[in-house]
Structures are given as structure tokens and as C-alpha cells.
Amino acid sequence: MRKKMMIFGIVILLLSSVTVYWFYYSNPDRFLTNQQLVEKINHVFPEVAADTIQDIIHVDEHHKVIPFVTKDNRYGLSYWAWKNHQWKAVYIDNAGEPKVWRVNPKNSSIYTIVWNIHPDDAVSYMKFYLKKDRNYLIRDGIETYHPGIQLEATASLNGKSYGVLRIPDEWSSVIDSFDEINKAKQLNFFQNVFPARDVFFGWTPYKSSGEEAAIKATTNGNSFHSGDEMIDFIMYVNKSELQSE
Amino acid sequence: MENVNLIAVLLRILGWGMTGYFAYRIYKKQTIKITVWKVIVILFVGVFSFSFDWRMSETTIKLAILPLGVWFLFWLRGRTEQWQIYRHFAWLGFFANYIFLVTTLVYMPLYHVVYPENQADVYISNIERASIISTFPTAQNLTLDKKSLQEQLPKMMEESIHSTEWFHESEEEIDKKSERFPYQLIGSIPKFGSGLNVIVYVENEGKGLLISTPEKQHYFRSEESILKGGQ
Numbered sequence: 001m002r003k004k005m006m007i008f009g010i011v012i013l014l015l016s017s018v019t020v021y022w023f024y025y026s027n028p029d030r031f032l033t034n035q036q037l038v039e040k041i042n043h044v045f046p047e048v049a050a051d052t053i054q055d056i057i058h059v060d061e062h063h064k065v066i067p068f069v070t071k072d073n074r075y076g077l078s079y080w081a082w083k084n085h086q087w088k089a090v091y092i093d094n095a096g097e098p099k100v101w102r103v104n105p106k107n108s109s110i111y112t113i114v115w116n117i118h119p120d121d122a123v124s125y126m127k128f129y130l131k132k133d134r135n136y137l138i139r140d141g142i143e144t145y146h147p148g149i150q151l152e153a154t155a156s157l158n159g160k161s162y163g164v165l166r167i168p169d170e171w172s173s174v175i176d177s178f179d180e181i182n183k184a185k186q187l188n189f190f191q192n193v194f195p196a197r198d199v200f201f202g203w204t205p206y207k208s209s210g211e212e213a214a215i216k217a218t219t220n221g222n223s224f225h226s227g228d229e230m231i232d233f234i235m236y237v238n239k240s241e242l243q244s245e
Numbered sequence: 246m247e248n249v250n251l252i253a254v255l256l257r258i259l260g261w262g263m264t265g266y267f268a269y270r271i272y273k274k275q276t277i278k279i280t281v282w283k284v285i286v287i288l289f290v291g292v293f294s295f296s297f298d299w300r301m302s303e304t305t306i307k308l309a310i311l312p313l314g315v316w317f318l319f320w321l322r323g324r325t326e327q328w329q330i331y332r333h334f335a336w337l338g339f340f341a342n343y344i345f346l347v348t349t350l351v352y353m354p355l356y357h358v359v360y361p362e363n364q365a366d367v368y369i370s371n372i373e374r375a376s377i378i379s380t381f382p383t384a385q386n387l388t389l390d391k392k393s394l395q396e397q398l399p400k401m402m403e404e405s406i407h408s409t410e411w412f413h414e415s416e417e418e419i420d421k422k423s424e425r426f427p428y429q430l431i432g433s434i435p436k437f438g439s440g441l442n443v444i445v446y447v448e449n450e451g452k453g454l455l456i457s458t459p460e461k462q463h464y465f466r467s468e469e470s471i472l473k474g475g476q
Contacts, residue, residue: 134415134424136408143408144462145455147426147446148415149380170378173431177444184442184459 028062028082037066041078041092045224048076048094057164059112063103067116067162070094075116075161075218081229090229095221096162098126098203102230108179109172113155113234116162117205118217124208125156129237130171132199149174149199150242175199202237212239250440252356256348264288264341271333279327284334290314291338303460306349309342360439365401365465368443368456369394371434377447377472381427387451389430390473397467401454406464426455428472447472 032040034053041050054067062082070076079091079101093099096116103110117123134148151174155165167175178198205213215236225231268284293314296307315335322328360367369375377389411425426446435441446455451470456463 134412136412138408142461143406144457145406145408145411145426146457147381147455148424150382151380152382170380173378174380174429177429177431181442181444181457181459 023085026085028087031056031064032087037078038068040089041066041068044089044226045092047222048092048224050076050078054116054162055160057162059101059103059164060110063101065101065112065114065162065164067096074221075118076221077114077116077162079114079229079231081227083227088226089224090227091223091225091231093221093223095218097215097218097221098128098234100167100201100232100234102232105230108167108175109169111167111172111175113165113167113201115155115164116218117157117215119161120217121205121213121215122207123157123205123213123215125154126203126205128153128155128165128234129202129204129242130167130174130199131202131237201232201234203234204237204239204242248435248440248442249438251438252352252359253440256352256355257345260341260345260348263344264337267337267340268334271337275330275333277330279330283331287318287331287334288338288341290318291335292341293317294339294342296342301353304349304353307342307346309339309346312336312339315339360436360441362463363403364399365403365454365456365463366398367436367439368441368458368463369398369430369433369445369454370436372432375430375433377428378431379427380429380446381424383423384427387428387472387474390451390471393469393473394471397469397471401465401467404464404466406455406462425449426453430454 037053038050041048049071050068051071052069054069057065057067059065064080064087066078066080068076068078074094075096076092076094077096077099078089078093080087081090082088083090091101096114096118098113098115101112101114102108103112113128115126117126130149130151132146132149135146137144137146151168151171153165153168153171155163157163182198205215207213268288272278272284291312291314294309295311295313296309299306299308312335315332315338318331318335319328322331372389372391372394375389375391375394377387379386415423415425426448428447430445430447433443433445435443442459444457446457447453448455451472452467454465454467454471456465
């Protein structure tokens with residue numbers, strides 16, 4: 001009797017661990033077909049009215065970006081993650097303004113910039129920035145100075161409306177240095193000592209002539225957000241706000 | 246990254262060790278024994294108190310005033326027979342606040358002796374994996390001269406930060422071109438056990454380091470540049 005109970009217990013334990021493993025840790029299934037993608041997008045976010053899937057961009061094993069065109073000729077983006085044993089749309093946007101997907105919030109080296117620019121905006125290439133405003137503070141006679149930061153990366157559209165760009169290693173190092181010091185500040189309850197705004201992302205689109213491109217068709221989108229996925233806005237910066245070389 | 250504040254940890258252990266020792270002394274004297282886990286719980290609850298806090302730069306000095314934990318335990322178990330035993334441990338818990346106060350007072354001077362604020366090599370100790378990145382467009386294409394940095398670090402002198410001057414000299418240039426600190430030193434490790442977390446900016450000509458900690462900033466100058474011509 002005792003033996004039977006033990007065997008029964010072991011079987012239950014094995015079954016549940018297999019289930020848990022399957023649910024949380026198993027490798028992703030084959031990705032969805034274009035038709036399934038359109039259906040799923042329109043199911044969770046009907047307003048967007050997706051029509052054509054442009055491509056399936058592999059970000060990593062568990063994350064994909066799907067650019068699409070809508071029925072009313074907008075260029076949208078959907079972000080997909082393998083979660084709880086299924087492919088889920090974690091973010092859908094019907095205007096593909098560049099955003100930063102913190103694919104794994106704990107690992108800044110795989111933060112990825114994602115875009116789908118409407119062809120009407122005639123963008124040929126874009127410059128992305130990691131910026132921090134210069135700042136200073138004097139409190140109780142103690143002075144602090146916070147240098148300005150401006151790192152740059154260029155991405156060409158190469159005739160495609162959409163694309164992704166993993167942030168450069170230098171950006172990741174700078175982000176990490178601020179993340180770590182902020183973590184230490186929170187532990188010490190010192191959050192407000194430095195008022196300086198932290199690093200942020202910026203972008204400027206250019207036409208093939210080298211002039212700044214005006215973004216019209218790629219703006220004013222609606223978006224759908226599900227879960228705790230971290231997707232950062234990228235600020236449009238004018239050439240005049242930048243420190244030129 | 247996983248840099249613990251060794252002195253704070255050791256003093257914390259010492260503080261609790263002393264509390265444990267006193268608890269042991271009380272425990273031995275008593276004729277009626279209660280279980281050890283009860284003693285531990287009572288001690289921990291007894292520590293809770295209302296206190297006056299003074300913030301002295303990085304550390305907070307807590308002066309415990311009202312024994313909230315003791316009151317709570319009294320309210321819970323005050324009318325039982327065992328209270329006569331419990332109360333010793335509850336008050337010891339409250340008293341532990343003063344043991345911690347003493348360790349905090351010891352901590353501050355001790356920390357500054359082991360990790361002097363005004364020495365650059367406290368903030369940058371191990372540079373095996375260090376490198377320079379340009380964080381501003383005006384940066385020249387320079388790389389870290391490890392040999393020079395190693396030589397300069399112990400000799401660097403702390404100087405005062407001229408925040409407004411530095412800010413305006415960059416900001417008010419007509420074409421907004423310059424930045425006094427256009428590089429970051431990354432991958433360096435602060436002195437072992439300091440618990441420090443730093444961002445290190447490097448000055449234009451490579452002879453100045455601006456170091457941000459979570460609480461403060463320090464500015465160090467060297468005689469020779471720690472940067473060398475880029476390849």
C-alpha cells in the first residue's frame with residue numbers, strides 16, 4: 001500500500017514538472033503563418049485592420065517583429081513573444097515610429113530598435129541617438145556636474161520600410177552604468193539627490209538628399225499593449241538640438 | 246557590480262552577534278526554558294521601534310525612542326505567565342537598536358580610514374577590463390592608456406567641481422560644440438569591499454576624472470594624460 005502511494009506521488013510530481021516545464025520553458029513552436037498573424041492581430045486589436053504581412057523579423061529565439069500594412073494604407077508593427085507556451089502579440093501599433101524594445105529588461109545589450117516607416121515620408125536613412133542632457137546642481141554648497149551624452153548610430157532603410165537595429169555595445173555600457181547607479185540610489189533612498197534626467201533615446205529621419213525628412217504618415221498611430229513588455233518611446237530630435245561633430 | 250560593503254556587513258554581523266551573545270546569557274540564567282525559535286522571533290519583533298533619524302551624508306543614525314515591538318508583544322502575551330521570560334528578550338531586542346547605533350558610529354570613521362574619499366584609487370581599483378568610450382561627438386578617437394592610468398591613480402589629487410562654469414562653457418558656445426567630459430571609463434572595478442558604484446567621466450585632455458557615486462561626485466586631476474592616440 002505504502003509503495004503504491006509512493007509511486008503514485010512520484011508520477012504526480014513528474015507529470016506536474018513536465019507540465020510546468022512545457023508551459024514556461026519549452027522551446028517555441030513553429031511560428032504562425034501570415035494568415036494566422038493577420039487574424040490574431042485583428043482579433044486582439046480590431047481597429048488596426050491589418051491586411052498584408054510584410055515580413056517576419058527574427059529578434060531572438062523567443063521574440064519576433066512583424067511589420068504589416070493595414071487596409072487603410074498605414075504601416076504598422078506588431079511585437080511577438082513566446083510566453084506561456086504560445087506566441088502572443090505583446091504590442092501592436094498602426095504607425096511604425098521607431099521604438100526601443102527592451103527584449104530582456106535585464107540585459108541591455110539586446111535592446112532592439114524597431115521601425116516601419118511609411119514610404120510616403122520618403123525617409124532614406126535615420127540617425128538614432130542615446131542622449132543625456134547636460135546638467136548641474138548646487139545643494140548646500142556641494143556641486144555636481146552631469147556631462148552631456150550623445151551617442152549616435154545610423155540605419156539605412158535600403159528600400160525597405162521596416163527594420164530592426166540592436167543597440168551598439170557602447171550604448172549598452174552607458175545604459176548599464178546609469179542603471180546600476182540608480183539601483184544603488186534606490187537602496188540608499190537617495191533617489192532625488194540628482195535631478196538629472198537619465199539617458200533617453202532620440203531619432204532624426206533624413207531624405208536621400210541629406211535633408212531632414214518630415215514625418216507625417218508614420219505618426220498619430222493607435223497602439224495596443226499587453227503584458228509587462230518594455231517598449232520605449234524614441235524622441236524625435238531636430239538637427240538643431242544636436243551637437244554636431 | 247556585486248560589490249558588497251564589507252565594513253557595513255561585518256559590523257551588522259558583529260551587532261547581531263553581540264545581541265545573540267546577550268540573549269544567550271539571559272537564556273542560561275533562566276530556570277524555565279523556552280524554545281530557541283521563540284527567543285529569535287521575540288528578539289526580532291522587539292527591535293521594532295519609533296526612532297529619530299539623522300542623515301549624516303551617506304549613513305543614517307537612528308536613535309530608538311518608543312519600543313513599539315515590546316508593546317506589541319506585551320499586548321499579545323502580556324497577561325500570560327511566560328511574559329516574565331519573554332520580556333527580557335523583548336527588551337533586549339529594543340536594546341539591540343543601541344548596539345546598532347554604536348556600530349553605525351564606529352562605521353563612519355572606520356569606512357573613511359579604509360576607503361578614503363579623496364583618493365581616486367578607491368573608486369577605480371582594478372582596471373584589467375577597463376576601456377574608454379566616447380560619449381560625445383567632440384571626443385577625439387582616443388583609447389585608454391592603462392599603464393598611465395595605473396601610474397596616475399595613486400597620485401591623483403582631488404579638486405573642486407566648478408559645475409556652473411563647466412556647464413556654461415559648453416552650453417553657451419554658439420554652435421553648442423563642446424563637452425568638458427566627452428568620455429566614460431567603463432569596466433573598472435572599485436576597491437574590494439567598498440560597496441561603491443561609480444560612473445567615471447574622463448576630461449577632454451585625459452587629465453581629469455569626474456566620478457559620480459550614488460551620493461556624491463569627486464573630481465580628480467592627474468599630471469599626465471590617461472588617454473593615448475587612437476588607432
